Each structure stands twice: as C-alpha cells, then as structure tokens.
Amino acid sequence: MDNSSNCDENSDVGYQPSHSSVDQNDHSIAETAGFSPFSGDSFAYCRSNSEVSNFSEPIDDNSYASEPSPSLWTPVKHGASQAALSRLGMKQHRHSLDDNETNSILRVLTELDMMRERFSKLLLGEDMSGGGKGVCSAVTISNSITNLYATVFGQNLKLEPLKPEKKAMWKREMNCLLSVCDYIVEFAPTAQYLEDGTIVEMMTSRPRSDIYINLPALQKLDTMLIEIFDSFQDTEFWYAEQGSSISGNSNRSRAGSFRRIVPRKDEKWWLPVPCVHSGGLSDKSRKHLSEKRDCANQIHKAAMAINSSVLAEMDIPESYMATLPKSGRTSLGDTIYRYMYAADKFSPDHLLDCLKISSEHEALELADKVESSMFTWRRKACLSHSKTSWNKVKDLMADTDRSDKNFLLAERAETLLFCLKQRYPELSQTSLDTCKIQYNRDVGEAILESYSRVLEGLAFNIVAWIEDVLHADKTMRKQIV
Numbered sequence: 001m002d003n004s005s006n007c008d009e010n011s012d013v014g015y016q017p018s019h020s021s022v023d024q025n026d027h028s029i030a031e032t033a034g035f036s037p038f039s040g041d042s043f044a045y046c047r048s049n050s051e052v053s054n055f056s057e058p059i060d061d062n063s064y065a066s067e068p069s070p071s072l073w074t075p076v077k078h079g080a081s082q083a084a085l086s087r088l089g090m091k092q093h094r095h096s097l098d099d100n101e102t103n104s105i106l107r108v109l110t111e112l113d114m115m116r117e118r119f120s121k122l123l124l125g126e127d128m129s130g131g132g133k134g135v136c137s138a139v140t141i142s143n144s145i146t147n148l149y150a151t152v153f154g155q156n157l158k159l160e161p162l163k164p165e166k167k168a169m170w171k172r173e174m175n176c177l178l179s180v181c182d183y184i185v186e187f188a189p190t191a192q193y194l195e196d197g198t199i200v201e202m203m204t205s206r207p208r209s210d211i212y213i214n215l216p217a218l219q220k221l222d223t224m225l226i227e228i229f230d231s232f233q234d235t236e237f238w239y240a241e242q243g244s245s246i247s248g249n250s251n252r253s254r255a256g257s258f259r260r261i262v263p264r265k266d267e268k269w270w271l272p273v274p275c276v277h278s279g280g281l282s283d284k285s286r287k288h289l290s291e292k293r294d295c296a297n298q299i300h301k302a303a304m305a306i307n308s309s310v311l312a313e314m315d316i317p318e319s320y321m322a323t324l325p326k327s328g329r330t331s332l333g334d335t336i337y338r339y340m341y342a343a344d345k346f347s348p349d350h351l352l353d354c355l356k357i358s359s360e361h362e363a364l365e366l367a368d369k370v371e372s373s374m375f376t377w378r379r380k381a382c383l384s385h386s387k388t389s390w391n392k393v394k395d396l397m398a399d400t401d402r403s404d405k406n407f408l409l410a411e412r413a414e415t416l417l418f419c420l421k422q423r424y425p426e427l428s429q430t431s432l433d434t435c436k437i438q439y440n441r442d443v444g445e446a447i448l449e450s451y452s453r454v455l456e457g458l459a460f461n462i463v464a465w466i467e468d469v470l471h472a473d474k475t476m477r478k479q480i481v
Contacts, residue, residue, distance in 0.1 A: 138446035141177060142437060145447070148173050149454035157271055158239050159232040159465050167226065174222070177447070181211050184444045210313070211444050214306050218451050221299050225458055228292050236285045237469050239272035274469040280477040286470070293466040300459035304425065307452035310445055317439040320432055321375070328373030328409060341405070346412045348419040363424050367417060368431045374413035375432075381406040426460060 125134020126143070134140070152170045156162065162170070185205040192202045206212070281289070325331040332340075339351055357363050381404050421427060429437075440446055 136441055138440050138443045139438065141180065141443060142440075142446040142450040145174075145177055145450040145454060148177070149458070153454075153458055156229075157465075159229070159235070159237075159274075159462070159469065161230045161233055162226065170226075174451075178215065178219075178451070180443060181207070181215055181447060184208050184211055208444055210310070210448065214310070214448050214452075217302070218306065218448070218455060221303055221455050221459075222451075224295065224299055225455065225462065228296055228462060231288070231292060236281050237274050237276045237472070240275050274465075274472045276469070276473050276476050278476060279480065281469075281473045286473065289466050289470055293463055293470075296459045296462040296466070300425070300456055300463060303452045303456035303459060307449060307456055310449045310452065311433050311436055314436040314440050314442070314445055314449075316375075316432070317435050319439065320435045321379075324372055324376050324379070326376070328376040328413070331369050331373045331376070340409060340412045340416070346415070348412075348416040349423075351416065352419060352423060360424070360427065363420065364428055364430070367420050367427065370413050370417045370420065371430050371432050374410050374417065377406040377410035377413065381410060 121128070122137075122140055122144075124130060125136060125140050127134030135143075148170070152162070152166045156166075161167075184207070186208045187203045187205055189201050190204040192200050194200060329337040336351070336355075339354075340346060355366070357366065437446075437449060440449075
C-alpha cells in the first residue's frame with residue numbers, strides 16, 4: 001500500500017509537452033470564441049470590406065471556449081484524460097490542492113481534447129464522414145485562417161484595443177498555422193569544403209523563396225495593425241448605436257468607394273456611430289488619427305500587392321479555362337470592344353469614366369468580363385502553336401507577334417483590369433481569383449494568400465473607421481462656425 005501510494009504521489013498530472021512543438025511562451029491559455037477555425041464552414045473570399053468583415057457570423061463576446069494552439073498536439077490515449085482526473089481526485093483528497101491549480105490542470109485537459117478534435121478535422125479535410133471526400137490541405141488551412149480572422153475580428157467594429165483573450169488567441173493560433181511554413185523548403189546547390197581542401201557541391205534545403213520573402217513581411221504588417229488598435233486606448237471619441245441623435249449619417253463620398261455614396265444608415269444600420277464632443281477633436285488627437293490612417297493605408301497597399309502577386313503565381317484551373325467565352329467581343333459588348341480596338345492611344349481611365357459605374361456589383365461584373373475576355377484573346381493569339389497546356393501558352397505569349405489583333409486586345413484588357421482594381425480597391429475578388437483559391441493545391445501559396453487577404457481587409461476597415469471619426473469631427477467643427 002505504501003509503495004502504491006508513493007507511486008500515485010509521484011505520478012505527473014496533465015501532459016508532457018512535445019519536443020517538436022513551437023515556443024510555448026507564445027501560447028498563453030486564454031478564453032477564445034467558440035467558433036473553430038478548422039470548422040467546415042468556408043467564407044466568401046472578399047478582398048476588402050470598408051465597414052466590417054463579412055467572414056463571420058455574430059459572436060457573443062461574453063461566451064468564449066478555450067481553443068488552444070495545435071502546437072501542443074501530443075499523442076494521448078483515449079483514457080488518459082479520465083486517468084488524469086482520477087489521479088487528480090486522489091491528490092486533492094490527500095493534499096487538498098488549491099482551486100487555482102485545479103482549474104489550471106482542468107484547462108490543460110480540456111485543451112488536449114479540443115486539439116485532438118481539431119487535428120482530426122485538419123487531417124480529414126473537413127469531411128467528418130471519413131470517406132476521403134474532404135478538401136485538400138491547402139484549402140483546409142486557407143479556410144482555417146479565414147475563420148480565425150472572423151472569430152477574432154468579426155465583431156471588432158470600433159477603434160479600440162482588442163480584448164486580451166482575442167489577442168492571445170490570434171497570436172497563438174496564427175503561430176500554429178504558420179508553423180507549417182517552417183517545413184516548406186526547396187533544395188539548392190551549396191559548395192562544401194572538405195578537410196583536405198576539396199570542394200564538393202551538395203544539395204541543402206532552405207526556405208522556399210516566396211515564403212522566405214513574403215511571410216516575414218506579412219507578420220510585420222500583422223504586428224503593425226495590432227499596434228494601431230492598441231494606440232486607441234484613451235480617445236476623445238466614443239461610439240453610439242446607430243439611430244441615436246448624432247450627426248454621423250450624412251452623405252460621404254470618396255473616389256473609388258461605393259460605400260460612401262449612400263448614407264450609411266441605409267446599408268450598414270447595425271454599425272456603431274463615432275461621436276465627438278461639440279468642440280471637435282483636439283489637434284493632437286486629430287494628428288494621431290491622420291497618422292494611423294496613413295499607416296493603415298500603406299499596410300493595405302502592401303498586403304494587396306502581396307495577395308495579387310501570390311494569386312498571379314497560382315495555376316489557372318482547367319475548369320475556368322473550359323468556361324471561357326468563345327468571343328471576347330460578345331462577352332464585353334460592342335461599345336467597350338470598339339473603344340479598345342479602334343482607339344490609337346488606349347486610355348483605360350477615360351473608358352472607365354465613360355462607363356459611369358454606379359455600384360460595386362457593376363464594377364465586379366465588368367472585372368469578370370474583362371478578365372475572361374483577356375484570357376480568351378490570349379488563347380486565340382496562341383492557337384497557331386500546337387501546345388495546349390495553359391502554362392505553355394503563357395510561355396509562348398512572349399514569342400507572339402505583338403501586331404496580332406488578339407494580342408493587342410489581351411494587353412489592353414489587362415491594363416483595363418488593373419486600372420479597375422486600382423480605382424476600386426475594396427472590390428471583391430474576381431471569379432478567377434476565387435476559382436484559383438478553390439482549386440489551389442500548394443499549401444505555401446494558400447497560407448500566403450489567405451494571410452494577406454485577411455490583413456488587407458482588416459487594414460481597409462481601419463482606414464474606413466478612422467475616416468468615420470474624422471468626418472464626425474469635421475461635422476462638429478462646422479456646426480460651431
């Protein structure tokens with residue numbers, strides 16, 4: 001009996017961290033939203049949102065469930081939790097452990113159960129039937145990052161610091177999801193010097209070039225966005241629910257943004273409205289807001305550039321190529337086609353001005369038509385070649401006669417599409433971009449694309465929220481005059 005008792009005394013309650021796990025100091029145990037980033041729900045791939053993220057469903061800020069980082073994954077047997085609880089009960093009976101230690105151990109055990117569940121969902125590709133019909137790893141991890149963003153920032157509609165629980169969750173879970181990139185490498189020849197002075201060439205692994213360049217940049221942008229939120233602690237403005245007697249619903253307009261053409265009360269009635277004192281903001285507060293707006297705007301541009309470059313490197317799915325129209329002229333219409341082909345000096349800005357686009361839906365529809373017509377003309381320009389693979393077609397474009405009509409139209413369509421996206425930066429992703437994300441099989445590209453996309457949307461929201469506050473300040477100062 002004594003030996004048995006000593007054995008129970010010395011048994012370790014809880015779990016042993018895996019040696020392969022990431023730095024545990026970065027993974028604080030926090031209360032997190034009960035929306036699993038590894039859930040089967042996938043969200044629309046919206047490039048930006050000027051008011052609020054469309055990724056998530058409403059989340060009760062007061063109810064959180066502990067969702068640990070999969071970096072703590074360890075092989076635990078099915079009965080380990082029950083055995084640990086039994087040992088815990090014996091130790092409590094003999095040594096009367098305090099409540100804090102008991103709660104800490106129970107949280108660890110709960111985390112282990114949740115990690116097993118989430119790890120299983122990741123391996124199953126979100127197919128809980130286990131029939132092998134789940135999505136690939138690239139799509140699963142892309143959905144995980146998108147859902148995590150929705151959980152943490154989906155209801156963050158104000159310029160205020162994130163709750164500690166949500167901030168800890170974002171850092172912990174992103175560190176886990178991004179840790180996959182540590183094992184995505186490429187081989188490169190490296191000269192090695194032997195002891196006798198002989199030089200031999202050996203293949204050594206190094207981080208893949210796109211991840212090595214873009215991932216640290218995205219992490220820096222992520223940190224800067226969190227710092228912007230943290231800078232709004234003691235502010236001279238506050239928020240009231242929509243519908244109160246505040247002068248915050250007047251018409252606001254900004255070039256290239258449809259969300260300021262109509263009053264916000266008609267389209268975003270549920271958003272809180274920024275309020276300022278009757279005298280307006282102080283010069284110091286106004287300067288701080290302007291600086292943070294410029295910073296967030298630069299972050300938005302950087303994230304958009306990374307996202308566009310990653311999407312451009314993704315292979316075009318065959319399913320998209322099969323749906324291309326037979327005639328680019330039919331797709332675009334005679335008016336746009338005649339202007340693009342007949343003009344000696346093509347001006348995409350002038351064409352967009354003449355079209356008088358009045359809604360985001362019209363802009364996105366035009367972008368889809370221009371993009372599909374562009375690839376139709378490119379394919380026709382290369383029909384003289386016998387190679388049919390689209391990757392080979394892209395290589396052959398450089399050898400195509402630039403005087404060819406199809407090549408000229410494809411080039412001008414690409415310029416028009418670029419100007420359209422520059423004029424309306426909040427435009428949702430086109431059908432081709434969404435198709436690329438859906439059929440992408442490269443895990444590294446999936447991580448870079450989804451990470452840059454959510455940061456781009458968050459930065460755009462911050463810019464819009466700051467402009468709302470500055471608009472309220474300007475309105476109050478005008479009333480004094």
